[in-house]
Amino acid sequence: MQPRHPAPLNALRAFETAARCLSFQAAATQLFVTPAAVSHQVKRLEAYLGVELFRRGHRAVELTPAGEALAASLSDVFAQLDLALNRATAPKAAHLRVSTVESFAAKWLAPRLHRFHRDCPDLKLRIETGNEPTDFFRDGVDVAIRYGPGGYSGVDAELLMDAPVFPVCAPALRSDVQQSLKVPDDLSHHTLLHDESAAGRPGVPDWRAWLDASGTKRVDASRGPVFASIYLAQEAAVAGHGVALGVAPLVEEDLQRGRLVRPFGPSLANAYAFWIVRRHDAQAYPAVEAFCQWLRKEAAEQDAHGANED
Structure with missing residues (x-):
C-alpha cells in the first residue's frame, strides 16, 4: 500500500469548522475566508479521502455518516492541538484555568488564595465558576473542582474532601x-x-x-x-x-471568624463530596500538579483542624 501525501491541514481545519457550524458561510466567518474557499478546501479533502463528507442542498449542508465520524475525531484533535500551541507560546509564568462551583470558589478557595500565591508566586490562576461537565480540551480548563457523587468518566477524579x-x-x-x-x-x-x-x-x-x-x-x-x-x-x-x-x-x-456558629448537632454524612477532576495526562504538567498538591495540603490542614475541634 503506497503512503499518502501528508494530510491537508488547512482542508481538515476548514472541514472541522464547517461540520461544527453546519454552514460554509458561518465557517468562513470564523476562519476569515470566503465561503467559496471553505467549499474548495472541503472538496479537496473529499478528493484526498475518496469519500463524500457533506450532502449539499440548495440552502444547507448535511454531514454524511463518514463526515460525522471524521468530525467527531477532528474536534478533539484540533482542541488538543490548540491547547498544545497555547502552552508552547505561554509566558514564563504559568497560567492555570480552574473551574469550580460558586460556593467553593467564594467560601473555600478565595480565602486561601493568598497562601497559594505565597507558595507558588509564578503560577497565575483564572477561577471560573460552573458545575457542568468540563470538556478540558475544548474549554481550556486545567483543573476542575466539583461537588458531586464521584464516578466521573473519561477523566482522573480524586476525592479532595468529604462534605458533612x-x-x-x-x-x-x-x-x-x-x-x-x-x-x-x-x-x-x-x-x-x-x-x-x-x-x-x-x-x-x-x-x-x-x-x-x-x-x-x-x-x-x-x-x-x-x-x-x-x-x-x-x-x-x-x-x-x-x-x-x-x-x-x-x-x-x-x-x-465567628460569623457563623453551630447551635447544635448532629452532623449528617453526605453522598456528595468535593473532587479534583482533571485530564488523564494532567500529571505531566508541573503547574497542574503543583496546584493539586496545594489543594491536598489545604484540605488536610482543614481536616486536622476539624479533628482538633471535635
Missing part, C-alpha cells in the same frame, strides 16, 4: 433570649434556609433528613425560602435571616 452537613446560624440568632435556639425543637420558631443542592439528589441531606435524624417532630421542614446555591443560603445565615444547613468545608472560614 449540620445547622449553622449567626451568633446573634443563637443568643436571642426571646427566641432561644438551644435544641432542635427550637427551630420551630426560626426561619429555615434551604438551597437547591439537595433537591432530587439521593444521599444529600436536606432539612427533612436532618430533622428526622435529630428526632424532632415539631418542626415543619418545608418552611422558609429556597436559594439557588449553597453560597446564597449561607450568606443569608451570616446576615441573621435564619438557620441554614452548612456544608462543612464551605462554612469552616465563617465558623473560625
Whole structure:
C-alpha cells in the first residue's frame, strides 16, 4: 500500500469548522475566508479521502455518516492541538484555568488564595465558576473542582474532601433570649434556609433528613425560602435571616471568624463530596500538579483542624 501525501491541514481545519457550524458561510466567518474557499478546501479533502463528507442542498449542508465520524475525531484533535500551541507560546509564568462551583470558589478557595500565591508566586490562576461537565480540551480548563457523587468518566477524579452537613446560624440568632435556639425543637420558631443542592439528589441531606435524624417532630421542614446555591443560603445565615444547613468545608472560614456558629448537632454524612477532576495526562504538567498538591495540603490542614475541634 503506497503512503499518502501528508494530510491537508488547512482542508481538515476548514472541514472541522464547517461540520461544527453546519454552514460554509458561518465557517468562513470564523476562519476569515470566503465561503467559496471553505467549499474548495472541503472538496479537496473529499478528493484526498475518496469519500463524500457533506450532502449539499440548495440552502444547507448535511454531514454524511463518514463526515460525522471524521468530525467527531477532528474536534478533539484540533482542541488538543490548540491547547498544545497555547502552552508552547505561554509566558514564563504559568497560567492555570480552574473551574469550580460558586460556593467553593467564594467560601473555600478565595480565602486561601493568598497562601497559594505565597507558595507558588509564578503560577497565575483564572477561577471560573460552573458545575457542568468540563470538556478540558475544548474549554481550556486545567483543573476542575466539583461537588458531586464521584464516578466521573473519561477523566482522573480524586476525592479532595468529604462534605458533612449540620445547622449553622449567626451568633446573634443563637443568643436571642426571646427566641432561644438551644435544641432542635427550637427551630420551630426560626426561619429555615434551604438551597437547591439537595433537591432530587439521593444521599444529600436536606432539612427533612436532618430533622428526622435529630428526632424532632415539631418542626415543619418545608418552611422558609429556597436559594439557588449553597453560597446564597449561607450568606443569608451570616446576615441573621435564619438557620441554614452548612456544608462543612464551605462554612469552616465563617465558623473560625465567628460569623457563623453551630447551635447544635448532629452532623449528617453526605453522598456528595468535593473532587479534583482533571485530564488523564494532567500529571505531566508541573503547574497542574503543583496546584493539586496545594489543594491536598489545604484540605488536610482543614481536616486536622476539624479533628482538633471535635
